[in-house]
């Protein structure tokens with residue numbers, strides 16, 4: 001008989017109720033809708049958690065087309081946080097999540113500190129919402145977004161305001177588009193973040209030769225997919241050694257080996273994003289592959305692998 005392996009992960013050890021996941025595999029915001037869209041394709045309840053589309057105070061229509069461009073080993077997107085708004089999320093989505101076993105984490109984005117705090121307050125105590133992921137890293141919106149993730153002071157202010165407005169576990173999502181990500185990470189932790197997730201997309205662009213203009217309607221977009229994995233890995237490696245809270249690794253994860261690289265670099269959990277757009281089963285395949293690796297290597301607890309590659 002094969003021995004059971006323990007894939008569980010505590011993502012918010014500093015929080016009073018914690019955020020205990022049965023396994024480390026989550027979906028990345030913006031690539032898995034609100035979860036329901038995928039429920040018919042595979043048993044989404046098997047995942048560690050679902051992170052839903054970025055949610056704002058009011059509904060947003062997003063940026064003009066073109067919004068998605070494929071690049072070598074990657075995807076450029078400039079969706080611009082199109083979403084139904086927090087009111088509809090609370091009224092229409094949360095009651096369904098409340099019936100699920102899998103925790104749902106809401107990714108929130110504001111245009112200023114007050115909006116982030118308002119979002120956190122509205123979602124506090126809503127059945128079906130297990131934690132907040134604070135997006136201070138969206139490169140595709142004019143107001144707010146990435147601006148908050150580019151300065152330690154701004155990251156501190158947003159995190160502190162959200163922390164004060166909610167009793168939910170708070171995860172802060174960082175941008176790679178900075179000089180020193182560890183300084184931003186430290187500021188978010190000091191302000192009360194229970195965990196950090198990184199990375200959001202890397203700013204980039206593409207040109208249409210025949211029209212002699214940028215391909216994306218927004219001119220620039222966020223690069224994701226395999227192209228950014230080495231950048232993300234390095235940032236997870238650095239940040240996880242610099243902070244005392246769990247780090248969630250994101251960026252180009254398409255297979256269990258990708259995810260295991262992040263875990264050995266210091267990530268306690270992982271999110272699968274762009275890979276799901278091409279292969280909806282990707283998060284489940286990542287999970288099954290991690291479990292298989294642990295059995296083959298005789299690893300009883302996932303935590304034994306976290307940071308195993310630190311030097």
Ligand SMILES: Cc1cc2nc3c(=O)[nH]c(=O)nc-3n(C[C@H](O)[C@H](O)[C@H](O)COP(=O)(O)O)c2cc1C
Nearest residue numbers: 028029030054077135199200224225251252273274
């Ligand atoms: C189409 C698309 C939409 C996204 N929307 C959001 C969003 O609403 N909020 C957010 O924090 N990140 C968003 N992201 C970023 C992803 O969650 C993730 O951080 C990034 O894509 C890197 O992971 P990946 O390479 O696995 O996709 C989006 C990414 C894509 C491709």
